Amino acid sequence: MVNLETEYLGLKLKNPIIVGSSGLTSTPVQIKRLAEAGAGAVVLKSIFEEEIAYEYEKNIATKETGHEFFEYYDYFDYKIKEQNLEKYSRLIHQAKQETNIPIIASANAVSPSEWISYATKFEEAGADALEINAFILPSDPSKTGAEIEAEYFEIINQVLQYVKIPVALKIGPYFSGLANSILKLSQTGIKGMVLFNRTYNPDIDLDSMKLVPAKIFSSDWEYILPLRWIALLSGRVNIDLSASTGIHTSDEVIKLILAGAKTTQIVSAIYKYGPMHIEKVINGVTDWMEEKNFKSLDEFRGLANNSSISDPAFLERIQFMKYFGDREDIL
């Protein structure tokens, strides 16, 4: 018998398939369906400070401004935030009641005080863990990599002071020193990291020549980005690594576990094929393990990581030096 159980952030999961933070995990009904389809855990849709601020500005813009404006402003700030947090806490609570899988809350805040109020509120509501969605795009040319990277440590320090539930940090790949940053971040007290968030991107429409949103769903070859970094780092950090981006079938799940991931997060493929796809992925992993005679995930986790392979330089190779060098016929 094959055992797919895995421990992630100190939580027991019946299998390593997590439905990642997205619209898929924004209502109790959907979360129940995902749990019934076999998900090992879910990460709830993030609560965004920016979105709350937007709602608040919209409300302010529709009101007349007078001498009581500032009092009103304060009141509204508090009120909208409270309502959103209450709604999110109810989602955590209902998801816990409707399922028996770990429920991981997710937040994206800008100001330190907001991180604290989100984190403590989610803990109170019964979340099993918190995923910090802290993608900082290094687009400000006046800021150095070190300055931007320091912001991640500030957020973690704030949150860890106030919550006892396990905390994971979800990041993007744009760091000036990615390996060093992941290593240092892994030593802050967080229990895991999610590599990588795949964000909203701009594209250009050739007819209108205007900016438009790029495709929001990943393609099935994009898993090679988390694969390289998880393989490079899983043997070097003492926290759990969860893979995200481009995981569409059981093949990618197996590859990412071979690279050393504790869990794998799926979003785009579930949007595309529906919740029952989870069962197909689980069956695919089980079949492969039976074929290879593996009884548990630990037996093959990390077999292809930096610490296990005979030629670690393979993971750091970036130039196509040997390939197509002599293929003039394809040009």
Ligand SMILES: Cc1cc2nc3c(=O)[nH]c(=O)nc-3n(C[C@H](O)[C@H](O)[C@H](O)COP(=O)(O)O)c2cc1C
């Ligand atoms: C429609 C949509 C909404 C998303 N919302 C969030 C979110 O609220 N918070 C978050 O951390 N990631 C969010 N993501 C990113 C996903 O969690 C995931 O990291 C990304 O889609 C890559 O995984 P995939 O290749 O399986 O889609 C969202 C992705 C999609 C497609």
